[in-house]
Amino acid sequence: MSAPETPREQRRPSAEEPRIARTREALESGLWELLQENELADITVAALCRQAGVHRTTFYGHYRNILDFAASVYADVVNGLGAVNVDQRGTGRTQEEVGVLYAEALRRILVHTFAERRVYRALFHTGTFHAVLADGLRPRFLLALYAWQAYGLVPAMDCEVAAAFLGGAYASWIEQWVAGEDDDVEAWLASLPDLLPGWWPRDGFPRV
Template sequence: MTAEAAAPRASRLAAESGEPRALRSRRLLIDALLALLAERPLADLTVAELCRRAGVNRATFYGHWADQRALASEAFTELVDRLAEVPTDELGGLGDPEAAGRYQDSLRGQLQYVAEHRTTFRALFGSDADAGFRRSLTDALARRADLAVRVWIDRGVAPADTPPEFVRYLAGGLVAVLAGWADGEDDDVDATARRIQQLLPAWWPRQDG
């Protein structure tokens, strides 16, 4: 195994274990990507450019990702995942429609972010070599969906025997919707979020009660 082939594992494991230097270089490269994407499309960016902007060397880059598309795939998966977060400890004192509103707000945030970065999302969703973007995004949103379903089961709203496959079904559907949203030109976030709400199971509380 070459040093270049071994480096990705070493750097990634270092970052995942919380090693400060690895985390810092990772953050610098993600920030460089986001800054450069404000100037031109993902397809026009090179690893050398990203490294110059971040102030790191190419070995450091390849210690984390195989190429710039893999970096974008991971960075944008994390951002959409973060937007999907609804802290369950904030839902305790809310009624079901209010709690449903929190999930609807997170959906609006995801739609808005995709709309603001359509060029990049089109590249990630549309490529035959998408660096596992769909799979990674589906996995991340399935984790969020699982937490949401647990909330509704605990409240006695969702059936206790909701099939475990439902969370991936829900996440996969949302990823497909986000891909279509990225590929289109619609910018009415609220109307789109309301339409998606109508696709949820009948037991899912609605924001309007």
Template sequence: MDPRYRRSRVALRHAVYRLAEQRPITEVTVTELCREAGVTRDTFYRHAGAPLDLLADVLREDLEAIAGDHPDLSGGFGAGAGMRAGVRALCEHVAGHAGVYRNAARPHLLGPLRDVLETVVRRSLEAHADAHPEILPPEARAPEDVRVLAAYAAAGTVGALEVWLELDPLSVQRGERLIVAGSPAFWHGPPA
């Protein structure tokens, strides 16, 4: 990646997080982001079409990096022995950016942000199921079945995160515990 592009990307990343922490991203303008990041409008539009798009891209990058940091989860926020670690990492990320997520939830997360979360969680679960097909219920082992199961779990996880964000204080341990408790048992590993 070109060093100038990378510097601009880092500056825009910090700027979008700062501004989205202060107020809803839908109220943030391109001009404000450019001023905050110290870049031109032309530079901004090389990175994103709108502030919401930039925030969604930045969150996706961060979530994919977190998923990649958990190779024991076979692709990210997976299951089995590593399920708690993956869910904890997800909750830590959301808690670390609670202002951003809370400002984007009225009462549900804005579509692009919700889509990013669901997609990363779903792909991670699909990768985990591909690596460990023995955890799946016998009646749901076809690839299209796995997609349905992973989508169901991902949507439930994001829904749980939306409600968890309303709690005060926001406890990562509580979020992790509740999301794991609400997950279908087969994601935790093969039956004993």
């Protein structure tokens, strides 16, 4: 499958979008603050809206409940930590440099999810967060696949399907990490290459 076409010119944001973004930021800040002293399951929509200064009607216009909102927030955090500055054509960096960047991104994710383990455990326990997280990771893997494809490493395959598969696999890998008691980030990261497809580069991963 060929790489995506060059993105078209972005549309102009509507007048509503800045207000929606501010509301989201207020709710996110309110959630972080409440989680300092409360378990996720104990936070109500009313409490979050009071903390954020947002009307409950506004909240319910975008989210079904606290868990729905928290899943969106934390999936975005993981997605952001997984961001890698790599051109989809593989230009500007060596294969080894790209491998190191992806390993560093995964290390950031493991450090963060360990620090927030109690919240991630609660989210995964809902049974829906896995799918939310996998869907957020899918575009990251699609970019990685196109980059590896440019280096001639990816066999003939449907990259969209492979990215969806890898997103789900990594979501499960993270779920097992937060569900256990292991706190050795480097050892957990070093275990990943054995789970990856044989053609996936091993550069950047620690050795055990």
